[in-house]
Amino acid sequence: MKHFVLAAAAAVMWLAPHAVQAAPPAPYEPDQALVEAAKKEAKVVWYTSTDVQVSEKMAKAFEAKYPGIDVQVERSGAERVYQRINQEYGSKIYNADVIETSDAVHFLVFKREGILAQALPSDVAKSWPAEAKDPDGFYAAYRAHLSVIGYNTKQVKAEDAPKSHADLLLPKWKNRMVKAHPGYSGTVLTGTAALSKLLGWEYFEKLGQQKVMQVQSSTEPPKKLAQGERSIMADGNEYNLFLLRETGVPIEVVYAQEGSPIAIGHAGLLKNAAHPNAGKLFYAFMYTQEAQQLASDVGGLRSFHPGVKEKEGRVPLSKIKVLFTDPAEVEKQIETIKKKYEEYFGT
Amino acid sequence: MTVAIERTLPVRRFAFDWSKPVFISLVLVLGGLVLLPLFWLAYYSVLAKDGSLSLENFRALVTDPTLRKPYAIAMGMALATGALSCLIATPLAWLTARTDLPGRGVVRAFVTASFVTPPFLGAIAWEILAAPNSGILNEIYRWAFGLEQYEYLFDIYTFEGLVFALSCYTFPYVFTLVANALDRVPTDLEEASAMLGGGVWTTLRKVTLPLVLPAMLAGGLVAILQALTMFGTPAILALPAGFHVITTKIWSLFQYPPKPGLAAASALPLLLITVFLIWAQAKIIGRRGYTTVGGKSGAARITPLGRYRWAAVAFVTVVLSITVIMPYLALLKTAVTRTVSEPLTWSSFTLHHVNFVLFEFSATRLALQNTLVLGVMTATAGTAIALLVSYLVARRSVAGASLLGYLATAPVAIPGIVLGVGLFLSYSSPPFMLYGTIWILFIAFLTIEMPAGYQQLSSAFKSIHPELEEASRILGATRMMALRQITAPLLRTSVVATWCFVFIGTIRELSATILLTTAETKLVSVIIYDLNESGDLGAISVLGLLLLGVSFAIVLLANRLPVLGGRRITALR
Incomplete structure (x- = not known):
């Protein structure tokens, strides 16, 4: 009998989270x-x-x-x-x-x-x-x-640096940029969803003609900037830029006028x-x-x-224009994002 | 004569002959290894999303340009790599095998080093050397000529760069075949040419080269095959340049949302192409009689280089620097400097990466352990199976033994990534749940390495005359006893060499591995690849050098690799 009670209690406990799923558990x-x-x-x-x-x-x-x-x-x-x-x-x-x-x-x-x-x-x-x-x-x-724009301060003067996503489409940045891939990086997938909504797919179509170096992870563009392999990063992690800058690497963050995806x-x-x-x-x-x-x-x-x-x-975050995305909306667009991206960037 | 004696002997019934059961179990094991993944591959390729059978995936393959284009690029890349490999390797092999070039042994050692280097590691080393802006060579170029930033000499992230980086690690295949063929080219033909008044170059052009042409073509085809099926190098160099080859495209089909059916369908044409290449190669090699006419004649004729000696030394030095010395130095430098572009000085020297890899990075130990355990397991099991198979085939002791030879060679036609897809489909659902264990990797490596192991040992068996075994059997030994007491000791060198060969093969593998590892079954090759995707070149260099150190230690232990032109067993031919 005692065993039965324990088993029943266990069963109830096991069922409990399912029964009251709407409520959060106790902290x-x-x-x-x-x-x-x-x-x-x-x-x-x-x-x-x-x-x-x-x-x-x-x-x-x-x-x-x-x-x-x-x-x-x-x-x-x-x-x-x-x-x-x-x-x-x-x-x-x-x-x-x-x-x-x-x-x-x-x-x-x-x-x-x-x-x-x-x-x-x-x-x-x-x-x-x-x-x-x-x-x-x-x-x-x-x-x-944030996914931000960045530049190598040894290669690009502060006054010449891009201020917005629109600036990245200037001819002078052809061959100079690096960006990460939405098929690999969640940050860039979120960022691509946010920017394609805000600026339209034409933005990416034009960016694709700039001969951008394509890396996979969003942690990599900051490292390519640090190496001096490319001068501008079109997207990538803000936090890697912070870390590298704080060890004396000549790189700087740009919070684009249109906003930075979070x-x-x-x-x-x-x-x-x-x-x-x-x-x-x-x-x-x-x-x-x-x-x-x-x-x-x-x-x-x-x-x-x-x-x-x-x-x-x-x-601080409060001083930056931040672009939020609704994950439920992003989920519906994944196929489109990947397809469009391959069309414009080749991979 | 020996045959007649054997026929008159009564068959000994009292000692059980294991040939049959061994034969049957080998057929089952090899058949399972090869056919199961191919079956699932074929099945998934015709499976529609709703579970019915359809040709939907193949239709996509033909109509979708994002699938067709990678095939075209991959073919171009492979052909160019084959041509470039022949261009580098043929003169190198001739200089090494047939001239009085100083330091020929050193050349062979360096070619072996290039062979042992995993191609993906070489590709990363070339990123460090020849990335357009941060590459060391381009830095030197700008510094030497006082040029502005963004000026560059080399760009490794291009189609040409990719072909170049592939050739650095495929040319040893051509080198080996050509050098071996040159060792066998009959000197009497060359002497006849010389006596009829042909100069050194005329003889070379009209006699020697035509005789080794088949070997060069066969080597070129191996290089094409390698380039076509490689995953690591294109993933490292082609993706940044913004184009896919077929292997990277197949891999990308596993990203979310995964399309295994389409991946399987895209893999099948690759399989057909490799089968065709193998067939072509066999056709060419089949004419071997051509190269070995009068093979019994004495030592190979050595051409004195005379005043071209230093030009030859310069050529060899350049080739070896490009393929081996510079990439190794680049890795070494990157391992101990803070960022790649800094010059190595006292202030930029750091042990940070060494420390990170050895003590902070939690994946290192597990991956090293897995790599070594799998390497040893695969090498041991693979050599044992290859030994049995080549024995049964060479001695034709069982009816249908040649079937085993075909089964053991068949995996050569299955590209690593295709095998990876097939194995994942076969072993990630019941009844065979091996995905997530090292056994799926073991199966993959065993399958991939079987052809090489079998080729090595079967040629070794061919060099030992059966009469020695027959003598043993006449004296009352069973087949197994004869094998153990007579053949095994004679084969020891070849067995050790095969073991090393398979071991190195498993350490180099990435194409199949990339789809089959999980957190618990990480391998060094995969963490190197992962680290490359996040741009940690310093850590990669440390790990890569560690991997190379282990590989070289193993090679030195076995001290020679017959495939690469080291001394082979000459007795008992």
């Missing part, structure tokens, strides 16, 4: 029990599309705070992370514990497919604005960053995580003030945590 703060359980699992696997050096630092900070739990960082472009989790889940392989990509569309799909667990770290419950988290507590914004990078805890407790612990850690401050300091990422102080010299 949680890691307690001793969770830490102990996580230490038994000894490992957490994090699929991420944040720059690899930044992610590894986040992992090291977690390992320092909770010794005995290793973080395995699996970094790839947002679309590759998405492709991989789909291939793996299609084959019933549950490697990942926490997943994070820069393409907000993915989290609509993940939630719909039911592969995420509900989890609401107390920091998210307390301080995140409603637009930066899922109302049902399945995911929340770990980071945000990519919101959500993270979520997976329902079938191999290390559920370590995953939950890491998931909570990602949103703490210390982690968010670290992401801002070493990662140049924008945070929704009100306690995070931005470094000197970085323009």
Whole structure:
């Protein structure tokens, strides 16, 4: 009889999240029990599309705070992370514990497919604005960053630098630009959706005639600028520009007059995580003030945590014209974006 | 005579002959390896979105210019690579095999080094050297002539650059075949030409070159095949230039939303092309009698270079610098400088990348471990299977043994990326759930490396006369005992060489691997590729050098690679 009661209770608990899906779960703060359980699992696997050096630092900070739990960082472009989790889940392989990509569309799909667990770290419950988290507590914004224009200050004088997306179409920038690919980078997919809506596809058609160097990840254009391989980046991550500039690399950010697309990078805890407790612990850690401050300091990422102080010299988000996109709308356009893009840029 | 003795002997019934069961299991294993992925490939290519059978995917293939164009570009690229490889490799092989060029052994060692270098790593090294603005060579060019920024000599991100970077790592195939053929060209024909008054160059042009022409063509076809099926180099050099070749296009069809059916359909013509190339190559090689007429005559004739000696040394130095020395130096420099474009000085020297790769980057250890474990596993299993197959084929001990030879050679016609697609379709759903484990990679590598392993060992078997085994069997040994006690010791060198060959092959592989790895089954080649997509050239250089170090250590351990013209077993021919 006792067993039956336990089983029934278990069944009810298992059913509970499904029954009350509309309501977010109770916020949680890691307690001793969770830490102990996580230490038994000894490992957490994090699929991420944040720059690899930044992610590894986040992992090291977690390992320092909770010794005995290793973080395995699996970094790839947002679309590759998405492709991989789909291939793996299609084959019933549950490697990942926490997943994070820069393409907000993915989290609509993940939630719909039911592969995420509900989890609401107390920091998210307390301080995140409603637009930066899922109302049902399945995911929340770990980071945000802009896709911006940039230039190499050794090769281009500040007064000559482009001020807007329209400026990129000037003949003098032919052969001088680099950009990332929407088929690989979630940031650029979001940015392409935003800009094609604002400026029309003619903008990309003309940009395609500028002999732009095509790289894959949005972390790469800043590095090509730093190398001096190209002088202007047509799109790419703001945070990589920050990081490189702060180590003395001669590059500068341009916030285009038309606006800069923002990519919101959500993270979520997976329902079938191999290390559920370590995953939950890491998931909570990602949103703490210390982690968010670290992401801002070493990662140049924008945070929704009100306690995070931005470094000197970085323009605060409130002073920038930001272009938001509706992920549900982007999802419908993916095929069109990829098709048009290949037509104008060749790949 | 030996045949007559064997016939009169009574068949020994008391010792079980394992040939049959071994034969049957080999047919099943090889058949499964080759046919299963091809079956799924064919099945998916005719599967419509709603699950019915249709030719929709093939219609797309013919009508969609974004699928047709990559094919055209890939064909052009492959042909150009074949031609360029022949142009570089033929004179190099002649100088090495048939002249008194100083340092011929060094040349062969460098060609081996080029062969061991994974092509994708070479492509990255050439990005560092010849990117139009930040490439080291272009920096030097601007500095030397006092030119403005944006002036450049080389641009690696072009069709020509791609062909060049491919040729750097395909020319060893031509070199090997031509050098081996030159070793066998009968000297008496050349001497006859000399006696009839033909000068050195006349003899070379009218006798020697025509005799090695088939080998050169065959090598050229291998180079074309390699270029056509390669994924890494075009992904690194063609995508930035804004064009697709067929392998990168197939790969892109797996991006969201994935189109496996279309990918399968696009892969099939590539398969047909490679089958045709293999057939053409076999036709040419089949005329080998042509090159070995009177092969028994003495040592190869050495042409004194005389006053052209230094011109020859200059040519060889240039070729080797371009293909081996400069790329290695570029990787070394990038590994220890902060950013690629900085010159290496005391202030720009850093161990940051070394530190990052060895201690911070969590993928390094797992990937290195997986790469080495898989390399050793594939090399061991592959060599064992190839050994059994080539034995059964060479000795024709079982009826239908030649079938095994065909099965073992067949994968050569399956491009890596096609095999990758086929294996993913075969092993990512029940009943065979291998995707996500290292076993799917093991199967991929075993299949890919089987033809090379089999070719090596079967030629080794051909060099050992069966009479030695027959003698052993007359004295009462079973087939297996004879194999173990007589043949195995004689084959040891070839077996070791084959093992190394397969090991290096697995370390170089990227085309199939790129579709088959997961987080738990990362390989060094894949993390190098991932790092390239995020532009971390310093980390790539460190990892690449690490990979090369391991590969060279393995090669040195086995100390010679017969395929590349090292000394071969000459006894027992």
